[in-house]
Amino acid sequence: METTSTLEKTLRLLALTLVVIFFMFPIFWIFLMSFQTNETILRIPPQVIFEPTLSNYTALITGKLTSAAGTLDIAFMKNLGNSVFLSVTSVALALVLGVPAAYAFARHKFKGSEDIAFTLLSFRFAPPLLVLLPLTQYFQWLGLANTYIGLIWVYQLICLPLILWIVRGYFEDISADVEYAYRIAGHSWFATFRRIALPLAGPGIAAAGLLAFIFAWNNFVFALVLASADKQPVTVGALAFVTSSGIQYGQIAAAIVLSVTPTLALALYAQRYLVEGLSLGAVKG
Amino acid sequence: MSGAGLQIKGVDKFYGPVDHGVHAVKQLSMEIAKGEIVALLGSSGCGKTSTLRMIAGFEAVSRGQISLAGREVHTFAPVKRNVAMAFEGYSLYPPLTVRENIAFALKASKLPQSLVDEKVAYIAKLLEIEDILGRYPSSISGGQQQRASLGRALIRDADLHLLDEPMGQLEPQLRAILRGRIKHYIKEKGLTAILVTHDQTEANALADRIAVMEGGVLQQFDTPQMIKERPANLFTGTFVGEPPMNVFDATVTVSGDTMVFGLNEGVRLEYAVSDFSPAVLAELRNRKKVSLGIRPYAVRREDGGVPARVSVSQWLGDQTHIAADFAGGTMVLVEHDRVRLGLGDMIALKLDPHNLHVFDGESGVAVSHGPELA
Structure with a gap:
């Protein structure tokens, strides 16, 4: 172990504190906002000491928003459900399609394999709005507009390339000979894929899945254009708080806290996989 | 001897399109009798590993035939060939212990557990890895991994054992001891083995016959003594023998x-x-x-x-x-x-x-x- 001087330790602590404050402050402020009414939020100068209220959360959970102009229905819980459903199914589908594809790209060099892999990656280059306008037309013809299937399909533009390219790297990192050794001991290639390649690339697949989940969860523009209120996720649903009688900052803050919680919890839970997965080398035999 | 051992007939290997890609193995023909140990000797890139991989089924044969134990196997999947192999890069399964890695090779043969234990113990003693049987591949040295990998191949009762640079990572003394033991084991069990090596001492010590390869071409296939005394060409003459001719x-x-x-x-x-x-x-x-x-x-x-x-x-x-x-x-x-x-x-x-x-x-x-x- 190297010895560090007290000065170095202090400086390090200071630097870390600054970084943490810089990144965490907005979230912390939003957290505080979610327990305040619009009046206390908009006070000038802003104050950290206030009387906390749960009214924002009750409004979101009951779906009734009472404001000066009257009562408004808020479909926030429905939106939250949509977010969970859309993200989970999109990532699941992307894993089912992407992991075998990533394995194929990693293990079998066939004519045009690089081109196909790159084309799939290029989905992420295109500005989503450019894709969305013609897509809206097609989806209306196909009857996919404003359906979960249509949204999950479009979400593959986000999830599939991500999973494909990250997982491919993990498969390439596994020595092909480990698989050969398994095959020559009397197992089919599919058994080898299932019992050797998949477990060894496990941390990578988990990391890619988690990243894809976060990207899908945070998506805004696809659902904004392609879905109506009852299919929209929280990212779009939060727009409802911009009402004719003003912006409901307290509710927005509470909505943000509620919608960040699942991804945050997931990331904390899967932290081990994320570190292991994103630092590579962990799967070498 | 024909039918029982391994026969390679007019085998070509191209990486890339046939006749236009890299010609790694050129018109290779050789016959190996059952119970024989053959060393493929040559420098890096001479085609010896490609040959081994074609026999194992990891590389497709571009042209020609390979028969093993009377079956034409060159179109078979590796699982159907009944071949055992020790890999140069060890290729142990990371989540399994050394014992499980070695015993695993016997899984397909469905032997009773007591017999598996007995065989593993025997092989472990032979290779001097008894003390690391309970450990995981990531926690043992390269030489130990190599011996575990060798054990996983030797424990099987296959028609052919392929050993790719099986002792490259071992210390010289251990290598010398193991050479003798492994040869004895292979002979005693009547196994047929092909050893790929660039170490001529190893080839001389282990093999009944040596196949010298260069540039994808089989230069000479003969006993170690004949190769030394009657080299077929200038390459074999200068490649085999230390110091060189x-x-x-x-x-x-x-x-x-x-x-x-x-x-x-x-x-x-x-x-x-x-x-x-x-x-x-x-x-x-x-x-x-x-x-x-x-x-x-x-x-x-x-x-x-x-x-x-x-x-x-x-x-x-x-x-x-x-x-x-x-x-x-x-x-x-x-x-x-x-x-x-x-x-x-x-x-x-x-x-x-x-x-x-x-x-x-x-x-x-x-x-x-x-x-x-x-």
């Missing part, structure tokens, strides 16, 4: 009772015509240029021989290696006694006719070994 360009002239090899810098080696068989003489008469080879062990210092100037003389503890300027090149000789020679000392060299290897000056194909035709 001395080679000099020469012209041949036969006049009356004497035959003269004319080397560079006016060096003349004169022999009586009676030292060579009439067939050799007839062959040599037709050639203007030849390559003359002689093994370092066969070069003698003797008064009245051809003078040479010592450039290096080294006592290695059991033999002396001497290098001397000779005919525009370097002649290396080995003596078993300690010889004290200094830089620039003059020595006289004698090259006995029965130790001479003559190769064609252009193709490198052997013409004669000593007095006899190649």
